[in-house]
Amino acid sequence: MSGRQRVRAWIAAPVLGLFAALLGWGFSGAPAFGAFHGAYGELLNRIAVPQRHSTNVVTAIVFDYRGFDTMGEEFILFASVVGVVLLLREMREPAGDQDDPVTSDAIRLFGLVMMSVVVVAGLWVAAFGLVTPGGGFQGGVAIAGGIVLVFLAAGYRPWTRFGSQHLLDPLEGGGAAAYVALGLAALIAGAPFLHNLLGLGVTGTLKSGGSMTLLNWAVALEVAAANLVLYTEFLESYLVPHLSRR
Amino acid sequence: MTILVYAVVAWVFGIGIYGAIVSRNLIHLALCLTVTQSSTYILLLTLGYKRGATAPIFKDVKLGTAAVDPVVQSLTLTDVVVSVTVIALILALALDVHRQSGSVDPDEISTLNG
Amino acid sequence: MVALCLDPLRQIFLSGVYGLLLVLLFVILQAPDVALSMLVVSTVAYPLIVLIAISRTRRERGKE
Numbered sequence: 001m002s003g004r005q006r007v008r009a010w011i012a013a014p015v016l017g018l019f020a021a022l023l024g025w026g027f028s029g030a031p032a033f034g035a036f037h038g039a040y041g042e043l044l045n046r047i048a049v050p051q052r053h054s055t056n057v058v059t060a061i062v063f064d065y066r067g068f069d070t071m072g073e074e075f076i077l078f079a080s081v082v083g084v085v086l087l088l089r090e091m092r093e094p095a096g097d098q099d100d101p102v103t104s105d106a107i108r109l110f111g112l113v114m115m116s117v118v119v120v121a122g123l124w125v126a127a128f129g130l131v132t133p134g135g136g137f138q139g140g141v142a143i144a145g146g147i148v149l150v151f152l153a154a155g156y157r158p159w160t161r162f163g164s165q166h167l168l169d170p171l172e173g174g175g176a177a178a179y180v181a182l183g184l185a186a187l188i189a190g191a192p193f194l195h196n197l198l199g200l201g202v203t204g205t206l207k208s209g210g211s212m213t214l215l216n217w218a219v220a221l222e223v224a225a226a227n228l229v230l231y232t233e234f235l236e237s238y239l240v241p242h243l244s245r246r
Numbered sequence: 247m248t249i250l251v252y253a254v255v256a257w258v259f260g261i262g263i264y265g266a267i268v269s270r271n272l273i274h275l276a277l278c279l280t281v282t283q284s285s286t287y288i289l290l291l292t293l294g295y296k297r298g299a300t301a302p303i304f305k306d307v308k309l310g311t312a313a314v315d316p317v318v319q320s321l322t323l324t325d326v327v328v329s330v331t332v333i334a335l336i337l338a339l340a341l342d343v344h345r346q347s348g349s350v351d352p353d354e355i356s357t358l359n360g
Numbered sequence: 361m362v363a364l365c366l367d368p369l370r371q372i373f374l375s376g377v378y379g380l381l382l383v384l385l386f387v388i389l390q391a392p393d394v395a396l397s398m399l400v401v402s403t404v405a406y407p408l409i410v411l412i413a414i415s416r417t418r419r420e421r422g423k424e
Contacts, residue, residue: 008267016263020256027252045313057313058393061320073324080331087338125396133392137327138400145404223327227405230334234412273413277371280406284382287398291389314390326397330405337413344417 059135063212063219070215071179074222078176081226088233111149118146126220136216140223147224148231168229175222182214251292258285270351272340276333283329287322294318372410376402 044065045057062070119142126139262282269275294315379402386395 012263012267016260020260023256027256044316056393057316058319058323061316062324066317066320070324073328076328077331080328080335083335084331084338087335087342133396135323135393137324138393138396141327141330141397141400141405145400148404148408226331230331230405231408233338234334234409273410273417274367274371277375277410280375281378284378287382287394288385291386291391291394294391295389319391319394322391322394323397326394326401330401330409333406334409337409341413341416 056129056133056135058133059129059216060212062135062137063215067215070219074176074179074219077222077226078172081172081229084230084233088236111152115146115149118149119143122146122224126216129216136219136221137223140220141227143220143224144227144231147228151235168225168232172222172225172229175218175220175225178218178221179215182211182218252289255285255289255292258282258288272343272351273337276336276340279336280329280333283325287326290318290322369414372407372414375410376407379403379406 044061122139122142122145124139125134125142126136129135129139259282262278262280262285265278265281266275269278294317296314379398382402383395383399386392386398
């Protein structure tokens, strides 16, 4: 190990030792594996479905019982994407008129089919978040992944249509703003922030949950757009020097 | 069984930190951080596990059947997706460092000299 | 294991495998939402950004 590494290791060792001691103390008081006693969790499992009309209790927690925390998480997402954009946008040289077409038709067709499948699957996971496992967070990443397939299968020029900053930045900001706006709307109506505004709907269908459904979609939009912005920034900072060298 | 679970969590955490300390490459360092983060996911989920219980989704399942804790799952699920953006931020920082100083080795980069 | 492999390129492959292992663990622990999100993230999002970061740092180093 080099000198710097040795210094780092020497500083880390006592800190890690202290941490290990704390960890051991914590673990000795923790419950045995498989014997969970938390009252909050068991209570929620029992009352969430009749109370919130959502068969997915985890999604009900994320968007309703702990909806405020989700707003905080969304802003972590937003802030770090802003950080990435600030760092990487100035690394970009002007794009010019590069083209990098994928000439094989089989790849383009396959890419089109796969992209549709992935985007629809992502939308499905996001939409049914209140009924089956899933929700806005998972679906959003899947949708963004599907759209990136456009670049992989079709080349640079079609990608710029999807990945332009004029399209994605408002979408991402809109998603974050929609979440806060829904909360504020409840506030204006005289109820606590993020209180459920619409009727609760029928359990087990797409209409269940009231405001949770809208919040779910706001998060899906935000996560998908944020991921796409990330991929765009990384791709652009990589591609443009690469293409201009051809 | 309990000791095994907690030992696994401590091991994963420790090895992630160790990898971060001896890292010669900033990108390798970011990936070690994800390993460390995953140990917290494992810890959270194992704390909520109930033996013989099923997932906390009640579609076509009678209400009142035993289910594992949904609260820790909600924490972990948002964390997994948000950590992507945070690691992307770290990677962007690494790229920027590379642009300023030409290398991604944390030992070769002298601070405050860019 | 993922942390001990020093070459980032090989490390992404290992981290993808590790991610799938975690997905399996989460399913066993009866957490389908978490498993879904981990699956999507470790197969789609992480390899994309890390691969691009690696190729960017590789190429500029090869330019000198």
